[in-house]
Amino acid sequence: MPADAITWLHLSDFHADPLREEPWPELDFELESDLGEMAEHLGPPDLVILSGDLTAHGRPAELELVDALLERLERWLGRRLLVVAVPGNHDLLRPASPWRYVALREYDEHPSLHRDLWEQGEPLLDPLFAPYQQWARRRVIEPLLQQGHEVHVSPRIPGDLSVVLDKGQTRLGLVGLNTAWASPWDGAEGQLQLRPEQLLAALPPGPAGDPLAWFHDVDAALLITHHPRSWLSPRCRKLYKSRIHPPGRFALALCGHQHEPWGELASSARPRAVYQVPSLYGRAHLADGRERTMGYAWGRRSADGRIRVWPRRRSRRKTGRHGLDPDLGFQHEEDALGGVELVGPAG
Numbered sequence: 559m560p561a562d563a564i565t566w567l568h569l570s571d572f573h574a575d576p577l578r579e580e581p582w583p584e585l586d587f588e589l590e591s592d593l594g595e596m597a598e599h600l601g602p603p604d605l606v607i608l609s610g611d612l613t614a615h616g617r618p619a620e621l622e623l624v625d626a627l628l629e630r631l632e633r634w635l636g637r638r639l640l641v642v643a644v645p646g647n648h649d650l651l652r653p654a655s656p657w658r659y660v661a662l663r664e665y666d667e668h669p670s671l672h673r674d675l676w677e678q679g680e681p682l683l684d685p686l687f688a689p690y691q692q693w694a695r696r697r698v699i700e701p702l703l704q705q706g707h708e709v710h711v712s713p714r715i716p717g718d719l720s721v722v723l724d725k726g727q728t729r730l731g732l733v734g735l736n737t738a739w740a741s742p743w744d745g746a747e748g749q750l751q752l753r754p755e756q757l758l759a760a761l762p763p764g765p766a767g768d769p770l771a772w773f774h775d776v777d778a779a780l781l782i783t784h785h786p787r788s789w790l791s792p793r794c795r796k797l798y799k800s801r802i803h804p805p806g807r808f809a810l811a812l813c814g815h816q817h818e819p820w821g822e823l824a825s826s827a828r829p830r831a832v833y834q835v836p837s838l839y840g841r842a843h844l845a846d847g848r849e850r851t852m853g854y855a856w857g858r859r860s861a862d863g864r865i866r867v868w869p870r871r872r873s874r875r876k877t878g879r880h881g882l883d884p885d886l887g888f889q890h891e892e893d894a895l896g897g898v899e900l901v902g903p904a905g
Contacts, residue, residue, distance in 0.1 A: 562726035562861035565600055568607045569854045570814025571837035573648060574623035575614035585839060590634045592870060592882035596856055597635060599895055606639050609814040610646025610784025621693040641698050644734040645717040646784035647741050650686040662740045665751050666793050676755045683739050687716035710762040715739055718760040722776055730859055731776035733760055737785040747789045754801040778809040778859055786813045786834055803830055809901050810865050831900040833867050863904025868897045
């Protein structure tokens with residue numbers, strides 16, 4: 559593996575719940591085997607990216623299951639793993655006093671909410687994400703800081719943060735933004751919030767008070783959210799394209815939530831590369847009994863600027879047993895491991 563390449567695992571939507579019986583032992587066997595085979599070719603990952611819905615209800619006991627899974631990953635790969643994560647809509651606690659949050663459903667129509675959240679820093683949302691925040695401080699933020707990486711935690715929206723991962727001569731920036739804060743009641747597609755103010759608060763102030771200068775100090779940046787942009791409100795979709803993820807700011811956006819894999823290559827016609835990972839360790843079957851798509855992905859940013867992902871999909875093999883294999887829904891470009899180049903070389 560090239561010394562300056564940064565490699566990650568991208569997992570999402572565990573929906574961890576100690577009361578639910580799912581085929582986790584079988585998945586453990588399949589994942590351990592696949593990780594070993596992939597690591598032989600790609601080398602061990604530098605970090606794990608978790609794009610939300612780690613739990614079923616946002617409870618501490620469920621986050622303990624997430625810890626246990628990360629410990630198994632570390633044991634299988636033989637190394638301590640750094641983690642960068644964002645919360646999803648299942649990682650928030652349903653409010654005990656829901657009347658306080660009714661206005662979030664119509665956030666765009668309530669200027670007073672704008673002032674409370676962005677100007678006054680009202681901690682309205684903190685109770686919704688308290689267990690997740692405690693977990694993230696212990697499992698995400700402190701290990702990154704202990705290894706000398708730069709971390710900035712937003713003082714506004716719980717779960718928002720930025721990280722700079724240094725490896726060799728490469729500085730990879732990662733920005734995680736919470737898309738679930740306006741949905742204490744599982745917001746529907748087209749109703750969620752992601753604000754430019756979130757991005758600015760998730761970045762360090764920067765020289766002369768310009769947070770966006772952060773992007774000039776990294777070689778490439780990844781944007782991590784739980785929901786894809788189609789779940790944002792019409793107003794926020796416009797703001798996303800113009801002020802959060804304009805062409806050239808983020809090399810790649812990563813998300814989950816849909817439980818289906820999907821990707822968009824960067825090109826002159828499509829200036830925003832996106833990869834949406836399916837669920838792993840979530841519910842194995844749909845409501846009608848059909849098997850749900852399950853999988854995960856490897857990703858790598860090379861020193862020349864290329865970004866490639868290797869989508870892995872759980873499938874039933876001819877032996878009748880399941881295993882994790884290349885996702886045949888993607889064009890593999892003669893990559894024996896099933897890799898897809900989402901971003902070409904810089905320059």
